[in-house]
Amino acid sequence: MTTDDPVDQLGKDLSLNDTQQQLQKKPFQVVLIDIEKAANNKVIHCVKKPLEEEDLKFVALSYRLGELHETLIDTGIGYTASITSFHLNDFYQLCFMMTSESELKHIKYVWVDAICVDQRPTKRKATIYQMNNIYDRAAYILAVPDLHLAYLRGISIKNDDAIEGSTKYSNDIYHLIHQNRDQIVKAEEGFLNDAQVPKEPPELRQLLLEFTDHFAYSFMYHERHQKLYCPVQALDHICETTQAHRHHWQTWTKRHSNRVFGLHSCHDPICPIELVRSYNLHSGTEKDEWQVSASQWKSKVIHRSTAIRQSMEFLTDLVKDWSSRVWVVSEYNIAKKKNNLKYWFIQLASTHDDNIVFRCLNEEFTFFKFDLDDDTFPDLTMMQYYKENQHQSRIDRLRSTNPVYKRFHYTLIRHLNQQTFLEMLLRSKASRNEDRFYSILPLSKYADKITEVSRWGIHSMLSVKLKLYDIMNIEDKLILLLWSSNKDAIIHGILPTFATSTLPLDFNGRQLLHLAYKGYFNFDLYNPFSIMLHHHYQQTHDQRKGDEDDDGDGDSTRYYYLRIKPKEYYVQTDNSQSRIDLLTKHIPVLQRLGIYHASSSTLTTLDIVSIPAFQWDSLAMAPKNKDKYVSFFFILVGCFAQNKWIISSKHDITYPYAGTGSLLCGNDHKDPKSLSFFDIY
Numbered sequence: 001m002t003t004d005d006p007v008d009q010l011g012k013d014l015s016l017n018d019t020q021q022q023l024q025k026k027p028f029q030v031v032l033i034d035i036e037k038a039a040n041n042k043v044i045h046c047v048k049k050p051l052e053e054e055d056l057k058f059v060a061l062s063y064r065l066g067e068l069h070e071t072l073i074d075t076g077i078g079y080t081a082s083i084t085s086f087h088l089n090d091f092y093q094l095c096f097m098m099t100s101e102s103e104l105k106h107i108k109y110v111w112v113d114a115i116c117v118d119q120r121p122t123k124r125k126a127t128i129y130q131m132n133n134i135y136d137r138a139a140y141i142l143a144v145p146d147l148h149l150a151y152l153r154g155i156s157i158k159n160d161d162a163i164e165g166s167t168k169y170s171n172d173i174y175h176l177i178h179q180n181r182d183q184i185v186k187a188e189e190g191f192l193n194d195a196q197v198p199k200e201p202p203e204l205r206q207l208l209l210e211f212t213d214h215f216a217y218s219f220m221y222h223e224r225h226q227k228l229y230c231p232v233q234a235l236d237h238i239c240e241t242t243q244a245h246r247h248h249w250q251t252w253t254k255r256h257s258n259r260v261f262g263l264h265s266c267h268d269p270i271c272p273i274e275l276v277r278s279y280n281l282h283s284g285t286e287k288d289e290w291q292v293s294a295s296q297w298k299s300k301v302i303h304r305s306t307a308i309r310q311s312m313e314f315l316t317d318l319v320k321d322w323s324s325r326v327w328v329v330s331e332y333n334i335a336k337k338k339n340n341l342k343y344w345f346i347q348l349a350s351t352h353d354d355n356i357v358f359r360c361l362n363e364e365f366t367f368f369k370f371d372l373d374d375d376t377f378p379d380l381t382m383m384q385y386y387k388e389n390q391h392q393s394r395i396d397r398l399r400s401t402n403p404v405y406k407r408f409h410y411t412l413i414r415h416l417n418q419q420t421f422l423e424m425l426l427r428s429k430a431s432r433n434e435d436r437f438y439s440i441l442p443l444s445k446y447a448d449k450i451t452e453v454s455r456w457g458i459h460s461m462l463s464v465k466l467k468l469y470d471i472m473n474i475e476d477k478l479i480l481l482l483w484s485s486n487k488d489a490i491i492h493g494i495l496p497t498f499a500t501s502t503l504p505l506d507f508n509g510r511q512l513l514h515l516a517y518k519g520y521f522n523f524d525l526y527n528p529f530s531i532m533l534h535h536h537y538q539q540t541h542d543q544r545k546g547d548e549d550d551d552g553d554g555d556s557t558r559y560y561y562l563r564i565k566p567k568e569y570y571v572q573t574d575n576s577q578s579r580i581d582l583l584t585k586h587i588p589v590l591q592r593l594g595i596y597h598a599s600s601s602t603l604t605t606l607d608i609v610s611i612p613a614f615q616w617d618s619l620a621m622a623p624k625n626k627d628k629y630v631s632f633f634f635i636l637v638g639c640f641a642q643n644k645w646i647i648s649s650k651h652d653i654t655y656p657y658a659g660t661g662s663l664l665c666g667n668d669h670k671d672p673k674s675l676s677f678f679d680i681y
Contacts, residue, residue: 027051028130031077031116032058032109039096042088044115046075051130051137058109059098060138062331064322066148073115079123081115087150090346094144097349102366104342107139132442135334142367143332143343145315145322162314165307166347172304173311174348176219176405177368184216195300207238214305218401219312225399239298312404315345316411323415326430330439332416333424335372341416342367372417420509421445422480426464427505434458437467446471465499466560469533475516477531478523481562482613483507485634485647493589496560497647498680512613512632520614520629522566534679535560538594559593562680568615568665570656571673572608579608582651586637593644593681607673609636609645610656616663630655636680640673645680 027050034045049056065085073081073088091112098104111134117127127134135141146152153160166173172191175183192205199205209215213231322328335341344367396402419427425440437453449471456467465484469477483489483503490502516525523530537556572579583603590598590606597605613632633655638645664674 028126028133030058030111030127030130030134031075031118032111033095033115035059035095035098035108035110038092038110039099042092044073044075044081044088046077046115047109048077049109051133056109056137057107057139058111058137059104059107059140059142060135060331061110061112061147062135062141062143062322062328063112063145063147064325064328066151068148068151075115079118079120082119083114085114086147090147090149093349094147094344094346097344097365097367098142100365102364104140104142104367110142111138132330132334135331136337138340140340140342141331141335143322143328143341143370144346145318145343146346149346159314162310163347166311166314166345167349169304169308169311170348172308173315176216176308176312177408178366179220179405188215191304195297195304197297197301204238208235208301212238212301213401214301218403219308220403220405221401222403222406223401225401235298235302309402309404311347312408316404316408318345319343319408319411320415324427324429326428326435326439329419329424329428330443332370333443335370336417339372341370341372343370344368370412370416418510420479420513422468422476422483422509425468426461426503433460433464436464445473462499466496466533469499469531469562474523474525474528474530475513477533478516478525478613479509479512481531481564482512482632482634483509487631487651491647491649493586493646493649495589495592495646496562496681497589498562499560501647511628515614515629515632522568522612522615524565524567527565529563529565529677531562531564533560534563559681563677564611564680565677566611568612568663569678570610570612571662571664572610572653573662578652582608582648583637586646586648589646590638590644593638593646595639595642595644598639605639605641607638607640608648608653609638609678610634610653611636611678612656616657636678640675643675643677643679645678647680 029048030051031046031048034047037043037045063085068084068087071083071088073083075081095110098107098110117124149163153163172184172187175187188209192208197205197208210217212218212235214235323332332341393407421440421444424443425436428436428440430436430439434453434456437456437458438450441447441450441453456463458464458467465480468480472480481498484498484501485491486504486507488504488506490504491497492500494500515521535558538559539556580603583606584600587598587600595606611634614629635648635651635653636645637648662673664671
């Protein structure tokens, strides 16, 4: 889908009566494009077909928008389509590839929203209402993360270089993504021959293929390098096996003597340094030029390797960008029902004429298929190769073979098949925040809430999170709280602190959910009162003082708070400078909450509490890999006397355990700092 806000009026325009009227009308007519006419004649020929027609087969495209100059298309069925998301030549080329694809070549039609959605309000509304049905009825959903290729080329030279590399080495990349091992071996053997890599001694090519980072073995398999490893030095060392031939050449050409500005002298017939300047004329013969060209195979090896790696990482980034769009999330999740998701990249067949590289393939041509039932890459294995955290990923690339094939497939699996409800809804990108609910709720256990969205008044991420705390079950609420209060979250002390932080992208909510049901969780997942959203009205500190800069209307402010009931918690009892600093910086927010005595001179009346997600005594008896548990906790700053708390901004407190503070339980009524619940603002 191209538009960011395809249902911007869905909640407002489609009331319950609208829905009932839609169901009572005649069958919906879907607009489709003839694939063969687009591929062979480069024309857009549209037809209308009943969506529920029994024998109707079509491909539905999933993509993201670009920003090109408008192209107008007369659909021939009563409306003009405006296209700004992709270049028509790229679309025609995609259609040509569909006519060659093994499973799609017999399908006659394709649906792409930029052309097939009549933008006149009533027509658009009717089509938008049927959007999920359109993707559900499609024989295949074809994801094209770079359909906006023309836009990508114009963004930067770096993009253009990566795209050119994809095109030049498209055959290698095609087989690499497909994991066609025999074809990969054949392609690399062909490259070694074309690059004139010596066949003698025979060990040379084997060393290049298996002991450098320039061929498929390093693209596909993860191996850590030793500390002193240097890729340039390793390649140079392997190349020394050909020095006997080079020395023979140098002896034969000893009569030559080259000097470069008095800085360098050699006996090569053509000095490589002289070639740096275009005005330096060498004295070599045609045979000398051939020998120089033949000796440059090492640079060709490096160039090919660099281009393929750059291309694979570019394609990986495109997958991440495409899959992060909120309506795309809906589309590929619909594909899970039939396991009918394929994907393709325009740049792998991007040529300046119609002589498509894959036309010459003798073997059967297929798009890439994302098999939702494939368990080839289990979680624990893949996590060794690629981390969501970019800093950690960058370090791993420098210290390992950097298997771009595995990183690519891990990204596909992680984004398309392993995201939780919260990750899909909060990590995705949307131009309208209410679209997060319209697109993701139907895929979840909260699907029955979809008819209420228009009444929720969703306009910001804060309103999104508050509504989630209101409608979700206990475990999802707790995961959102732990995500919002994570040590890496950006918290500025804006109320309510449990819903205003910037969420860290590398938070592993899926792992937390898995661990929560192992019996160590610090909250009762079967008690609806473990976490509940409330609100009350209270005058602000400024209103109370009658601040002249305030509105002066005497109105109270609504304060949202979460009431949580942990099984245990830790009270920080030390008097370190870091504790004093932490309390001091939160005084202004605490005063706004009505803790008016909070000041630098009354810090002893304030408290710091650590609440872990898992009980420490249980963890002490847990398996040895308990380290993965200890990143899940949060710090509260507030006052036991008034039971008002806020989530602390950045701190250096570690996971709480015996020795880091006083361990308390909510049922210890003898202790004045024992609470059965905490109210977090």
